[in-house]
Amino acid sequence: MSFKGFDKQTYIVDSAKAFGSRKISKREFMRRMGMAGIGFSAFSAGLLGNPYRRSLGKPAYAADITLPDDQVKFLKEVGGKYKGATVRYTSEATPPTVVLNQIKDQFTNLTGINVEVEIVPLEQVLAKATQDVQGQLGSYDLYYLDQAWVATFAPDCIDPIQYTKDKPDLAMPGFDWDDFSKPLVSGLAMYEGKMVGIPFDIPIFILMYRQDILEKHGIKVPTNYAEFTDAVHKITEAEKANNIFGTGLQAKSGHYSLECDWTQAVWGHGGSIFRADKTFSGNDEAAIKGLQWYQDLLKNAPAASTTSTWDGQFQMMAAGQCALVQSWDEFFPGLDADDSKVKGLWQPAKPLQSEAGLRPASEAGFGELPNLGHQGGSIMGLSQYSKNQEAAWIFMQWACSKEIMTQCTLAGGFAPMRLSSFADERVKAKAKVMPGTTRHLETVLWTIDNVMASEPDMPLWAGFANNEIPTELGKLTTGQDYGGDAKKCMDAIAAMIDSKNKEAGLL
Amino acid sequence: MQGPRFTRILRDITAVLVVGIFMFPIFWWGLTSIKPISAIFNKDEVVFFDFEPTLVNYQVVLFGKSRAELAIESGSTFGVGGGSTYDSRKTILDSTLVAVGSTALTVFLGVIAAYALSRINFRGRQAYLNWILSQRFMPPIAIIVPIVFMYHYAGLRDTITGLIFIHTLINLPIAVLLMKSFFDDVPVDVDEAAMLDGATRFQIFRKVILPLVTGGVAATAVLCFVFSWTEFLLSLFLTNQIRTLPVKISTFVTSTGSEWGFISALGTSAIVPSFIFILLVQKQLVRGLTLGSLKD
Amino acid sequence: MSQATVAIRPARGFVLPRFLTSEHPFPWLAPITAVLLIFGVYPLLYALWLSLHKRNPATRISIFDPEYNWLKILTDDRMWGAIGHTYLYTIVAIAIELVLGLLIALLLDTDRRGYGVLRALMTLPLVVPPAVTGMMFLLMMDGSFGVLSRGLYATGLLSPSTPILANSSTALTGILIADVWQWTPFMVLIMMAGLRALPKDPYEAAAIDGATPVQAFFKLTLPMLSKIIAIAVLIRGVDLFRTFDYVKVMTEGGPGTATETLTAYAGTIYFKNADFPYASTIALMTLILVVVTSSLFIKIFKVRF
Structure with missing residues (x-):
């Protein structure tokens, strides 16, 4: 890691700007200038070599966060009434939550409400939240709900819009509901007409490519599945000796990541997961084509793909093992980290077009939205069983307010939920090659607005998406069963899912 | 040889x-x-x-350095954010309290039970011993849901006390088995001699027998400490804010990748205390792990 | 004995009932019994109660239907697979750990200089939390970057196109390696304890008769160790049967269901499908199998604690 001339200049300029707009104190400004002066000193290289690939931009300095006065007043006066209360929130370790956990003290300083954020891996969140709602324990006030579970937890959460109407005294001024990206609200937070929570995180599938490798082989950036497949084959063939593959996948058997890859492939080939009559359609012709395409892709990806989740896929990309990937946009900030071997080499592009055409949402079931960019967003939901509902609601509004959401993006470089954050000057200023970069956000916004796809909304989906589907797919992709026959595998899944739905009275 | x-x-x-x-x-x-x-x-x-x-990983997990501080020291604010979720000092304290507490409770309960099982004849003694040992047969996963609900209503959820009890449950069978074998090694003549002097069972236990098996108690304690220190599944589900080391380490797996640097740093640090303890009692362990097989 | 009872009579003439005196086992065993009943037996009964319910995942309502889960378990292919994997895993791991443990114990059990250090180092794997061991081996067996994988590729024992954890026929071996690494040292300690407790005389007699060390080992050592071996196998076997952490961390039961053990399957149904009643049923089935198998073992090998 080095404090390169370029970085140093930007850093000085950034700091000067921040000082000019009184975002940092004079003392802080002087200190930063001093730092830039000593810059890359010898000790920093050896002892403190920087291992952070998923760099969180510049530190979220307290002075940087400037809430509007009326919101500060609201937090002090209304929030102050709940002084001493403790709000408990359980979440996956996603970038916004990590940032939120770091700046939550500022909320406590204003209101006197304590916040405990419990950060655990995704499936542990699911297990713990499930336990909480099953026993109606109220051990959490706020839930982190992945898009795949929204329907499952819908009855346990309070509709925030309704809550605003019911308790006007507790509504934060200047919250601006219309500022939330519309497709996100409808695709992520709504279930059967109820708003289950506030959108909080939106990782979404985009195409990412290694510009240098594509140029080396004279390949133009693929725009559809055929071009992508050709390019992947070509690169695997040509770069075998360099240990570089056409693509890298998150095909860990029995893991949700494999299910995400699979749905993307199905939609991209004109298929859907359910039919309008709510039977499973993953075994129809279009869907089988998608799966077969994916099976072929696996042959052009590092062998470790079948044991990798998004974690492993990111490592492949960061280590320079693959050239073309259709996956989560939130890898981007980390790919541009200082110690990354591929800094500035990956480029974002729109998700691949489908030659087969998309299946209209009206022909899919359970509110599924077939499209080109698989979204893996999550929402923050207010628990029915919470014993601190009002304090939790105030925290939730703070966490989802314009300034805090923008700060989360600034600190992490991941996609925001609010249009104003996308448009924020500070966010735009980081749209260049740097750790915590926001240069992919333009593509992300386009994807959200135009081609965002959503998995079905149904109470059993959390189980299907995390267990039945990826486990059977794993048997197929690793050759444990089905002898490589995609159709056989999908028929087995179809039978399983339809019978479970029937038993639960959904079919 | x-x-x-x-x-x-x-x-x-x-x-x-x-x-x-x-x-x-x-x-x-x-x-x-x-x-x-x-x-x-x-x-x-x-x-x-x-x-x-x-050493940056250790600075973060053991010394609570935030990414922001590191940034300033290393002269670059780029590529660095805060690190409060990785600061594991409280985790180490929690883990220590739980392990020490459950070890103390296990040894206390285990030693008195083992003494009785070694010395006092009563009907169904073997069956009772088997019942204690059979507690170890239970897969922890079977009792998670019940324990979570039970702890919730008893106010034990997310408390050190709650974890101490559950780790005690897990360790008791092995502690009883070990301690019984240490007591069995002490000839019954010793008890009988003391009894002739008019001592009660309790007095014999405290003044005569216990001092003879301190090494065994230490060995048992260390094994209990290690098992509590390394337990994962139940600690995970019974706590929210209290974090034992294995649970904390598991949270370093995030939505955008596993923090292998922090995982390995805390993983390596976690080994140190239990290794020191196990070294201290190795001689006793090697004696005691005969697990009562020497009895005729 | 009567003397002892007399001794604790307080001077005031108040007499403790017999069962409260230290001559009676009750006061010694009451505390442990209480703890085991509250934290062990009660949850178990609760789990049993749960398993008698049928849960509708859509409405989340559980109705009392005692046969539902227990019949379902008999026709569940994944369950039978898990039973198979569990027995395979337990038997293979026990065999390897026992043989290795005995050999290493024989190797290290000497008063020669330096061996004390080796014996100490040998206990190191024991103190690593199993969940962390899983992560450790996961990293070492990573198909692309793992040091172990690359070592195996280099020696040609494994093809880079089928990483150890990605192949349904080798994944279980991968997990076994982690288990063997962690628990062989435990066997070494037990075997060393057994070796040290052996009487010397038979060996002297055998030496006079001109027996070789190998003959002495099979004729004397092994038979004399048989009791401790039986106990060690029982204790380890019970733990192996319930293995969870390694499978969860390293493969999640995959690829497919190739490494899915009983507890891992219960975990999946519990964590991912939230079907608490069925997960409880699987876990209880595990318990039943442990109890039956270990009882048979105790009978056959006449184990006594």
């Missing part, structure tokens, strides 16, 4: 080699903890020593 020189050297080499193989994963883990990420994940070759060592 003093064979010819050649055999001796062969034995030395084999011994070192075998122990070396068993040491390798830990050595590698320690090495990983001081590597930059790019040396952990190198697409072309395994990186052994060709990297710039860094």
